[in-house]
Every structure is written in structure tokens, then in C-alpha cells.
Amino acid sequence: MLRTSPRLSSLPSVPLGFVAALLLLAAPGCKDDSANGDGDGTESDSATDSNSGPSGGSDASESGSGDVTGGDAGEEIEPAPGGIRRMVTREYVATIDMLLGPEAAAVAAPPVDTPQDGFDAVGAAELALDSVAVEQYETSAGLIADATIANPTRLAETAACVVGSPDAACYEDVARDFGRLAFRRPLEAAEIDLLVEVGEHGQAWGDGAFEAGLRFQLMAILQMPSFLYLVEIGQPDAESGFRKLDSYELATRMSIFLLGRGPDAAMLDLAQGGALDTDAQIREQAQAMLGSPQARAALAGFFDEYLRLADLETDSKNAELFPTYSVELARSMRQESLLLVHDIVWEQDGDYRELFTADYTFVNDALAQLYGMPGPAQAGLYARTPWPEAQHRAGYLSQASFLTHQSSSLRNSPTKRGRFIQQSVLCTDIPPPPQGVDPSLPPLTEDLTLRELLLMHLEDPSCAGCHGVTDPLGFAFENYDAIGAYRTNELGGLPVSSQGEIDGFGSWENAQELADVVAADPRTSKCFVNNLIRGELGHRETPGESAAIDALDLTFAESEFSVQTLMAEFPTSPLFQLVDEPK
Amino acid sequence: MTSVSRFSLSRRTMLRGLFGGATVSVGLPILECMLNANGTAFAGGEALPLRFLMYYWADGVNIGQFEPGQVGADWALSNHMSSLAPVKDYLNLCTGLQNRAAERITHHEGMTVFNGYSFNYAGGLDTDSGGPTIDQVIADAIGARTAVRSVQVRVSKRESTDGDGGTTVTALSHRGTPGNLTPQIPQASPVEVFNYLFGNFTPGVDDRSERTHVLDAVKADVERLKPRMGTIDRQRLDSHLTNIDELQAKINSMPPSCQLPAAPTETNMDVGGEEPITSVVDAHASLIAYAFACDVTRVASFLFKKFVSSTVYDEINASQGHHAASHLGANDPTYLAGIPYEMEKLSQVLQILMNTEEIGGGNLLDSTIVYASTDCSTGASHSIERQPIILAGHGRNYLAYPGVHYQATPWNGNDNSPNAAGNTSDVLLTCLQAFDPGATSVGGGAPQSNSPLTDVLA
Structure with missing residues (x-):
């Protein structure tokens, strides 16, 4: 069994300030101080620690793994095409913060993201402006x-001449x-x-005023594709037969992935000095970057998309049936x-x-009330709290965010809940309904539960193909209504049943048991890599990447599924370093 | 650089009904000298502006309650269309037509009525748009004549929670050619729409020369990058270049001769978890009407609600999402209540156009063609037989006025398996020929049309 036995003796309360910061950090397009992490020095620190000289080659020999980058020898890969992808909104804002300071980031107003395949980065790689x-x-x-001209402090760290009495040479x-930092x-x-x-x-034009020229110069830099797009086309690589990101492209991809923003000057120095040439160097640098608060914000941003959390606040619920539901609760x-996470x-x-x-969750007063759990000791805080045993909850799939978003406004939806697990947790493609099939359910009557109605639906072979793999998963959550509250009966009074099974996958009596089945399925960790x-x-995984994905998943497994380890190892994978001809 | 012509209204004109329902008067200069002696064209011979609005509402209709019982010139509005009474003379209704999309996966194929192409299937419930939408094809023909080529707005901000993806659902309007399309992301906030349409004309430091110069430098960077890319990314960068060209033209265009409207305050943020739909419809439609009347743009698209989105019509106390209700059957009470509400919002838009006076007399419905449709007939079965198409405005006497009800074939009475005839794309070609008389076809593949529907012409 994978069920955890976390340290429940202490239930630490989480300061509200931290919570607010985490949410802000995760909010796409947030222009508050979200990108103003105090870990800007992370790369610099690491540069000092691990790269006193430009070569950095000694690191590899010290660690005893001086393998050449591009993945393990013999690992088959046909990498995805290279090309350009735009920085997504949160990356743009965080990069402006690093380049020009929080005042500049506060006014940054890039276009909204346009996700494809569930992720902003895919839209940013595929769609034209x-x-x-x-x-x-x-x-x-x-x-x-x-904003920069009003407060040039951060810019002066890169181009000192902009303060004082700059002349045209500035x-x-x-x-x-500054161009090097902006263009990476x-x-x-x-x-x-x-x-x-x-x-x-x-x-x-500005009658000789230096700032007038600086304004337009900055405007040019910030609109150029060299800034807006991550250019990932690499150089021909004889060893792999494909193209390998050059050191600047690699430094950029690492910074965007690990810190959610472009590389800082120290990271570019590492790239320039050849200090990102070996897997050992790359791994060590990635590990150092993971120590930054920005890494936490960047990963929160990823999970916000992966778990569809960002969409939650726009969900509507029937006010009569769910009077406690509000944007604040969402x-x-x-x-x-x-x-x-x-x-x-x-x-x-x-x-x-x-x-x-996880047999625990984090609740504030409102969530505690929703779940029927004890609230935090201090009002306004979130407390780590064990799930009530009788409710058979476990992990994210028992949390209100999932249960609410994968429901309609009126009632829970076993189909939506099951489909999310199949598509996003197990990476199973669900085909559309066959042509000519009326996908509507018969009306819900007083003597039938939703589950019974859906089971009747499954007797139609044209429906069973897809609903047979989604609905039984969703039945596991029949004890939770459309906003995640516990129930033993449907609104009409009929008792619910959370039992389910799928041939070749498993069977379960409740959500807790389904969670174990999901966690034990080898597709779950691999699907996380895919996501x-x-x-x-910024691309959907390709068949040519399959072996390399398996290899990375194996590394993930060997680390006992440590996400931090996965994040440090991903940049050493050929998935990360190699590209095919530009798309 | 594209040259931008300008025109001025012929006499002091009152624009009414703008912004929150309040009557707003906009003084416009008298420039009769710009028109010919009859006031029927510009003195230089250019035709007076003809405008196009593409309007989309989602998740279909109840056929029995939507289609009028009579056809031809003598027809009465159906129960569900009754809110359109104030603009009824301006309506030409097309029913019973067949959408000839080649594949079906639910809802997506219905969007063929806006472009005449079948989608490109991309797995699961994902499809990519198969070709440019009619508004963008029309903008290709006339967009360069105005400072803004076209404008795209959106009312409900809700997205699909059923996993529908791909560019078909990303945007209503798509620009380009098959295989090289750019979704035109609609703006949800009227404040943003105002900035896009009129922000360039608000008084400020005149730095147009430097903004243009900066954009020249940006274009040089695009050109530097392009040769290193493959076909797809070169196309994306070409689109970027085109848009920079158009931004430069816009920056250097002359301000319109009418006063600028006051900036709206509506930002389309939820209020108490509910969408301010009526207020947003009013603000968007008023901005479009103003932009049409001032000839800032001649092409717009209006996305009321995306298909499969979780939108709940709170303003009529709907108990659940309109799409979810549609799948409870054609006669579900929530669904049945939602359709007249959707028509009421369309009527709101059309009335704002009708209440806005036009150059040389008349109103904007006299000079505009509105093409309005949805993505299916019966929502529950996603049928693309009998998708209704509402044409509004006669477009300077191009369409019949008073309008007719054209029915390709009578309904068989079956909600979930309705019958149909003809080709919905024929109506697209009818519209296109109003703006590009030389056009001989619309769309491609199975839904392509080479024969305009002439029954609705004047």
C-alpha cells in the first residue's frame, strides 16, 4: 500500500502571508510582487559555489560523472522539432521583474495566454500572434x-551608465x-x-534628452522576437544525429523551467564559460536553482495549469443547492x-x-466547514489536518478543487471526474462519441440514482466504449457532491455507492481505494513526465520521445518519485537538450 | 505601409443608445463636401461604407420553437425569436439548410457555418479550425480601408470543462489560409476593446514617428530570425510581421472625424460570481456601433458564449449551465428558457446598431450585414442539419428588406434527427459577394459553396 503515514502529531498552521504569497506566485498574469522573489541570487550563488572559473570541468570529475550531455549513450530518441515559443504571461512578468525591477513588472501587461492541450506553453509554441x-x-x-526610466536601479545593475549623466555612448x-540579458x-x-x-x-526626437532615446530603445528590445520568443533551434550534433541546444539556449530553457523566468547574468556567464557542458554540471546547477523561492513559484504555476486550478474561480454553482459556494471558497x-503540492x-x-x-489536507475555516472537519487553531490560517476516516478521502482527487471543477453547476459528474483521471493523470486518450449517437442521458427520476442512470447508459455499446473507462472511476467519488462536501445520500434521499471496477485496472470500494490503484499504476508517474x-x-509528447520518457520515468522511480529529483534530472535528459529540425 | 482612407459623417449626427442604455449625443462635423451630389457615395467615387458583423451563440436551439411556421415574405417571428420584433423588418432568416462538414465529434463541426471548411481533427475532443472565417475573408477584402482591420469581442468568459480543445474553440474568428491560420483572440473586457479601437486616437504626446521607427527595428529582428526557422514558425513570424505593419498603419492613421466615445467602465469581471452579461453586451455593441459609425473599422465578430462552456444564465435565474441543460433534451426547461434569452441579447445588439444613425441618413442596420448563427440545431444531439442562420441588416439594399424566411426544406419534426437540404455555406457566399462581388466560392472540401443563396437578396 502506498498510503502515507505522515507526521500527524503536529498540525502546523501555515501563516496567511505565506498562503497569500503562494497564491499570488501561482496566479498567471499576476503583476503584484509575485515575481519579486528574494532568491534572485540563486543562480549567482550557485555560480560562486560551483563555478569559480569559466571551465567548470572539474565539477564533473569530482562527481565522477563527466558524461557528455545529451542523455545516456544508446538511449533512442527522435526529439521533437525545435523552433520558437513565446514566453507565457507569468514568464514574461517574472522576466521583466528580473531585468528591470518590481516597478516595471507591476505595469507589465502582456497578452493573455491561449492554452492548447491544457497548457499555455503549448499555445505559446503553436499559435501565431x-x-x-x-x-x-x-x-x-x-x-x-x-517605469524603468522612473526607477532605473535594476537596469543600472546591467548598464551602469543609465544613471548619472549618461551620454549617447550609453x-x-x-x-x-542589457540586450544580452534580454535576448539571453x-x-x-x-x-x-x-x-x-x-x-x-x-x-x-526628444530634443537631446537621453531618456527619450532610452525609452524607445527599451521599447524596441522588449518587442523584438529575440526577447518575446524562446529560440530553441540548437546546433547540429554529430553524436545524436539531431540538433543540440547551444549553451545559451540550454541556460534559458533551464531558467524558464526551474525558475519561471529568463536566465540572469550569472547563468549566462555559466553558459558563456562552458559550465553547462556536462550532465553533472547541469544537474548541479539545476539543484542549486531548486533552492530558490522562484522555483517554488514556477512549479506552483505548472500545477495550477495541470490540475486546472486556475479555472476554478470561474466555475458557477447553483446558488440554491450550494449556498456556501463563492469565489472566495473556490x-x-x-x-x-x-x-x-x-x-x-x-x-x-x-x-x-x-x-x-495523502491522508491529510490543508484547510482554512471555510474548507473545514465544507468538509465537516475541525478548523485550524488560528482563524485565517490553513492547517494540515487528517482527512476524517469515515469519509474515505485521499489526496488531490478528494479535494474540493477537483471535485468542484469536474462537476456541473447542478450536480456531480462521474463522467467528468473519471475523464480527468483517464486523460490527465493516466494520459489515456478518450475518443469523441461516435457519430450519430445522442449523448444525452435519460431524465433523472426519483427512483434512480445518477449512478444507476449512468449504468443504464453503459448498456448501450456505443456509449460503453468511452463511458466504460470514465464513469466507473467517477463512481468512486459519489460520496462527494458538486462542491466536494461529504454525503451518503443523493439530494432525493437515495443512498450513493462509491464502488467501481475496470477490468485490467482494478476495483475499489471508495475514493481512498481508487487513489491507491491510481498511485500504483505505472502510467501515473509517466503521465506526470508527459505533462x-x-x-x-510546450509540445505534446511524441512517439519518438517514448524511450527517453521511459528513461526519465525510471530515474523518477529510482528516486522514489521525488519531484525535486525529477526537476534536477529533466535538464540532463535528451528530451530537454535535443531538438529536431526547426518546425 | 498601408494607406488608410478616412471619411466623415455628412451632417451633425446623433448616436443614440450608447453606453449603459443612456442616450449619448456625439457631435460630428459637417463635411458634405466629401460626398457626391446625391449623398450616395464619396465625392471620389468610393462607395459608402458597408459593414459586417459575425455573431455567434452556442449550443443550438429548439427547432420547433425557433423556426417560424411561415416561409417567404409573409412570416412571423417564432416564440423563441419574439424579442427580435423591434428589428424584424431587418431580418432574413435561413432555416432547413445542411451544414456539410465532413466529420463530426460534437459541436466543433457546427462552426463550419462560419467558415465553410471542415475542421482538422487533432485527437480526443480537439480540433483545429479548417479555414478562415467569413469575417476575416471579408476583412481581407476591405480591412485595409480603415484604421482597424477588424475587432473581435467576447461576452461570457467561461470555458469548456469537458476538455474541448484546439483552435476551433480557442476563438470564433480565424485569419489566414487553410493550414496557416491565426485565431483572433476575442477581447472580453469592453475597456480593452475601447483601447484597441480608440486608444490610439486619445490625445497625448505625438510620438508616432518614434513608435513607427521602433517597430521598423522590431521587424528587422523578425526578418533576422525567420530564415533560421521551419515552415510553421516562419508562418507565425510572418503573421507577426503583418500585424506590425498594420499597427504602424494604425499609429499613423488619421483620427476619426467624430468625437471619441467616453471610455467604458465595464471590465466584464464577475459580480458575486455571476457574469454581467447584459451590461457587457451593451458595452461591446455600443463600441462596435461607434466604431462602425466613425469608420474606425468595418468588420467585427461577436462571441456571445463558447460551445460547451460552463456559462450559467444567472440573469434569468437558470438553475444550471446552458450547455449542461441542452443535454437534458430539447425540451429541458432551463434550456428552453436560455434560447429566448440568447435571442434577447442578439436583439440588444441589433437594436443598438439600429439606434445609431448612419452617414447620409438611415441607421447602421441599413449599412451593415449581420451574420448570426450557432453550432448545432438540436443541442442534445449536436445535429448540424437545420442550423439556423439569421441575417440582419440589409447592407445598403443588398439583402431583402423587409426580410424573408427562406426555408430549404420543411422540418421532419424530429429534434434529434432533423432533416436538411442545401448548403449553409451558400449563405456565406451571399454575404461575401456583398463585399467582394468577384468572389465565386467560399470554403473548401465538402462544405465549399460556389452558389450563393439568392432567395434573400433584395
Whole structure:
């Protein structure tokens, strides 16, 4: 059994401030101080610690694993195509924060993300910008430039000449030094010349004022594809026969993945100095980056998408049936799930599968009331609290966020709940209904439970193909209504049953037992790897990546499913480092 | 750079019904000299502006309560369409037509009525749009004549919770060519719509030359990157370039000759967990009407609610989501109540157009063609037989006025397996030819049309 026996003797209360910060950090497009983590020095610290010189080669020999990057020899891979993907909203804002400071990040207003395959990054890799988005980038660049000129402190860390009495030569410093940070690579001479000319042109327009030219120079940099798009096309790699990210592209992909923003100057120095050439170096750098608060925010952002938490606040519920449901309660639900992820990944460095089996959760007063559990000792805080035994709950799939979002406004939906598990937890594709089939259920009558109605539905072979693999999973949650409250009877008074089985998968009496089946299924951890590829690299996993995914999943398993280990190892995988011809 | 023509209204005109239902007067300059002697065209010979609005409501209708009992010129509004009475003369209704989409996976195929192409299947419940939507094809023909090529708005912000994905559900409007399409992401906030339509014209420091210069530098970076990319990303960068060109044209376009509308305050944020639908419809429609009247743009698309979205019509105290209700059958009470509500919102939009005076007399419904439809006939069975199409506005006497009810074939009375004839794409071609008389076809593959529906013409 995978059921955890967490340390229940103490139920630590989580400070509200921390909770608020976590939610802000996870909020896409948040322009508060979310991206203003105090861990900006992480990469720099690591650079100091592990890379006193530009070569860094000694690290590899010290660790005894001086293998060349690109994955283990003999590992078959046909990597996904290279190309460009836009920074998603939260990456753009966090990058502006690093580049130009919190005042600039506070006014950043990039276009909204357009997810595909459930993730913003996939949309950012596949879709072209429309006219509104291009205009919003221009507007955002202007606002950021104005904020920077009003407070140039952070910019001066990169281009010191901008404070004091800058002369026209400063445009070249900005182009060369700030440009390197913004474009995540050194600029070619022609690129510097182009940006200097923009600065000088603007200065002339502004009657000689340096700031006038700086404003337009910054606006140009911040609208250029070299800034907006992550360029991941690599160089031909004789060993693999494909293309391998160059050191700057790798540094960028690592920073975006691990910290949710572009690389800082120290990380670019590592790339420039050849200190990201071996897997040992990459692993060590990734581990150092995982120590940053920004890593926690970045991972929260991923789970916000993966678990559909960001969508929760727009769910509507019937006010008569669910009078306690509110946007505030939905936010608490979202927070509860993020706290569970935080606890497993960062506090315990525990087994990923505990996300499904944890016999505890985090509740504030409103959630405690919803679940019928004791509230936190201190009002306004979230407390780690064991699930009530009689409710047979376990992990995320028993949390209100999942149970609410995968329900309709009027009632729970075994189909939606089961489908999420099949599609997003086990990565099973569910085909659409066959053509010509009326997918409507017969009306719910007083003498039938929803489960009984759905079972009748399953007797139709044209329905059973899909509903046979979704609905039985969803039946496990029949004890929880459309906002996750415990029940033993349906609204009409008929008793519910949470029993279910699927041939070849397992059988269960309740949600707790289903959670064990899900956690024990080998597809669960592999599906998590697949979702990392979608959410972080911005493409749906391809058949050619299958062996490399298996290898990474094996590494994950060998670490007892430590997400931190997976995050440190992912950048050493050929999945991360190799690309095919640009798409 | 694209040159942008401008026009001015012929006489002091009152724009009414704008913004929150309040009557707003907008003084417009008298520039009779710009028109010919009859006031029927510009002095230079260019035709007076013709506008196009594509409108979408989701999850179908109840056929029996939606289709009028009479056909031809002498027809009466059905029960579910009764809220359209104030604009009835401006309506041409098309029923009984067949959507000829090649594949079906629920709802997605219904969007063929907006483009005349079958979707591209992408697995699960994902599809990508098969071709450009009619509004964007029309914008290809006339969009360069105005500062803003087209505008896309959205009312309900709710998304599908059933896993529907791909670009078909990402946006209503798609620009480009089959295989190289850019979804035009609709703006939900009227404040954002205002900024897009009119923000460029608000007084401020005149830095147009430098913004243009900056964008030239940005284009140089796009061009630098392009050769290193493959086909797909080159197309994406080309789209980026095109949009920069259009932004430059917009920056350098002359401000419209009418006063700018006051910026709306509606941001389309939920109030107490409910969407402020009527207020948003009013604000969006008013901005579009203003932009049409001022000739800031001539093309718009209006997404009322996405298919399969979790939208609940709280304003009529719906007990559950409209889509969920649709699957309880064609006669589910919540579903039945939702359809007249949807027509009431369409009527709200059309009345705002009708209450906005047009250059040379008349109102915007005299100079606009509105193409409104949904993604299925019966929502419960996702039928694409008999998807209704409402044409509103006669487009400067192009469509019949008063309008007719064209019915391709009488209904067989079966909600879940309705019958149909003809081709819904024929109506798209009818609309396109109003803007591009030389057009001979719309769409591609099975749904393609080479024969416009002429029964609704004036």
C-alpha cells in the first residue's frame, strides 16, 4: 500500500502571508510582487559555489560523472522539432521583474495566454500572434520603459551608465549589456548598431534628452522576437544525429523551467564559460536553482495549469443547492491543492504519488466547514489536518478543487471526474462519441440514482466504449457532491455507492481505494513526465520521445518519485537538450 | 505601409443608445463636401461604407420553437425569436439548410457555418479550425480601408470543462489560409476593446514617428530570425510581421472625424460570481456601433458564449449551465428558457446598431450585414442539419428588406434527427459577394459553396 503515514502529531498552521504569497506566485498574469522573489541570487550563488572559473570541468570529475550531455549513450530518441515559443504571461512578468525591477513588472501587461492541450506553453509554441496581442506587447513595452526610466536601479545593475549623466555612448552599453540579458545571448554587432540607432533617433526626437532615446530603445528590445520568443533551434550534433541546444539556449530553457523566468547574468556567464557542458554540471546547477523561492513559484504555476486550478474561480454553482459556494471558497480550494503540492514536493521532498494518497489536507475555516472537519487553531490560517476516516478521502482527487471543477453547476459528474483521471493523470486518450449517437442521458427520476442512470447508459455499446473507462472511476467519488462536501445520500434521499471496477485496472470500494490503484499504476508517474513536457517544453509528447520518457520515468522511480529529483534530472535528459529540425 | 482612407459623417449626427442604455449625443462635423451630389457615395467615387458583423451563440436551439411556421415574405417571428420584433423588418432568416462538414465529434463541426471548411481533427475532443472565417475573408477584402482591420469581442468568459480543445474553440474568428491560420483572440473586457479601437486616437504626446521607427527595428529582428526557422514558425513570424505593419498603419492613421466615445467602465469581471452579461453586451455593441459609425473599422465578430462552456444564465435565474441543460433534451426547461434569452441579447445588439444613425441618413442596420448563427440545431444531439442562420441588416439594399424566411426544406419534426437540404455555406457566399462581388466560392472540401443563396437578396 502506498498510503502515507505522515507526521500527524503536529498540525502546523501555515501563516496567511505565506498562503497569500503562494497564491499570488501561482496566479498567471499576476503583476503584484509575485515575481519579486528574494532568491534572485540563486543562480549567482550557485555560480560562486560551483563555478569559480569559466571551465567548470572539474565539477564533473569530482562527481565522477563527466558524461557528455545529451542523455545516456544508446538511449533512442527522435526529439521533437525545435523552433520558437513565446514566453507565457507569468514568464514574461517574472522576466521583466528580473531585468528591470518590481516597478516595471507591476505595469507589465502582456497578452493573455491561449492554452492548447491544457497548457499555455503549448499555445505559446503553436499559435501565431494576432493584431491585438502585437499591440498589447507594444503598449506593455511602453509602460515598462516608462517605469524603468522612473526607477532605473535594476537596469543600472546591467548598464551602469543609465544613471548619472549618461551620454549617447550609453545606448551602446544598454544594447550590448542589457540586450544580452534580454535576448539571453550576446548580440551580434549589427543588432547592437540597430538598437543604438533607435536610441539616437529617439534622443533627437526628444530634443537631446537621453531618456527619450532610452525609452524607445527599451521599447524596441522588449518587442523584438529575440526577447518575446524562446529560440530553441540548437546546433547540429554529430553524436545524436539531431540538433543540440547551444549553451545559451540550454541556460534559458533551464531558467524558464526551474525558475519561471529568463536566465540572469550569472547563468549566462555559466553558459558563456562552458559550465553547462556536462550532465553533472547541469544537474548541479539545476539543484542549486531548486533552492530558490522562484522555483517554488514556477512549479506552483505548472500545477495550477495541470490540475486546472486556475479555472476554478470561474466555475458557477447553483446558488440554491450550494449556498456556501463563492469565489472566495473556490480560491480556498485552489490554495488547498497548491499547499498539498508544496508540502509533498518542497517540505517533504516526498513521493509524487502522495498527491493522490495523502491522508491529510490543508484547510482554512471555510474548507473545514465544507468538509465537516475541525478548523485550524488560528482563524485565517490553513492547517494540515487528517482527512476524517469515515469519509474515505485521499489526496488531490478528494479535494474540493477537483471535485468542484469536474462537476456541473447542478450536480456531480462521474463522467467528468473519471475523464480527468483517464486523460490527465493516466494520459489515456478518450475518443469523441461516435457519430450519430445522442449523448444525452435519460431524465433523472426519483427512483434512480445518477449512478444507476449512468449504468443504464453503459448498456448501450456505443456509449460503453468511452463511458466504460470514465464513469466507473467517477463512481468512486459519489460520496462527494458538486462542491466536494461529504454525503451518503443523493439530494432525493437515495443512498450513493462509491464502488467501481475496470477490468485490467482494478476495483475499489471508495475514493481512498481508487487513489491507491491510481498511485500504483505505472502510467501515473509517466503521465506526470508527459505533462511536464507539455507544460514546460510546450509540445505534446511524441512517439519518438517514448524511450527517453521511459528513461526519465525510471530515474523518477529510482528516486522514489521525488519531484525535486525529477526537476534536477529533466535538464540532463535528451528530451530537454535535443531538438529536431526547426518546425 | 498601408494607406488608410478616412471619411466623415455628412451632417451633425446623433448616436443614440450608447453606453449603459443612456442616450449619448456625439457631435460630428459637417463635411458634405466629401460626398457626391446625391449623398450616395464619396465625392471620389468610393462607395459608402458597408459593414459586417459575425455573431455567434452556442449550443443550438429548439427547432420547433425557433423556426417560424411561415416561409417567404409573409412570416412571423417564432416564440423563441419574439424579442427580435423591434428589428424584424431587418431580418432574413435561413432555416432547413445542411451544414456539410465532413466529420463530426460534437459541436466543433457546427462552426463550419462560419467558415465553410471542415475542421482538422487533432485527437480526443480537439480540433483545429479548417479555414478562415467569413469575417476575416471579408476583412481581407476591405480591412485595409480603415484604421482597424477588424475587432473581435467576447461576452461570457467561461470555458469548456469537458476538455474541448484546439483552435476551433480557442476563438470564433480565424485569419489566414487553410493550414496557416491565426485565431483572433476575442477581447472580453469592453475597456480593452475601447483601447484597441480608440486608444490610439486619445490625445497625448505625438510620438508616432518614434513608435513607427521602433517597430521598423522590431521587424528587422523578425526578418533576422525567420530564415533560421521551419515552415510553421516562419508562418507565425510572418503573421507577426503583418500585424506590425498594420499597427504602424494604425499609429499613423488619421483620427476619426467624430468625437471619441467616453471610455467604458465595464471590465466584464464577475459580480458575486455571476457574469454581467447584459451590461457587457451593451458595452461591446455600443463600441462596435461607434466604431462602425466613425469608420474606425468595418468588420467585427461577436462571441456571445463558447460551445460547451460552463456559462450559467444567472440573469434569468437558470438553475444550471446552458450547455449542461441542452443535454437534458430539447425540451429541458432551463434550456428552453436560455434560447429566448440568447435571442434577447442578439436583439440588444441589433437594436443598438439600429439606434445609431448612419452617414447620409438611415441607421447602421441599413449599412451593415449581420451574420448570426450557432453550432448545432438540436443541442442534445449536436445535429448540424437545420442550423439556423439569421441575417440582419440589409447592407445598403443588398439583402431583402423587409426580410424573408427562406426555408430549404420543411422540418421532419424530429429534434434529434432533423432533416436538411442545401448548403449553409451558400449563405456565406451571399454575404461575401456583398463585399467582394468577384468572389465565386467560399470554403473548401465538402462544405465549399460556389452558389450563393439568392432567395434573400433584395
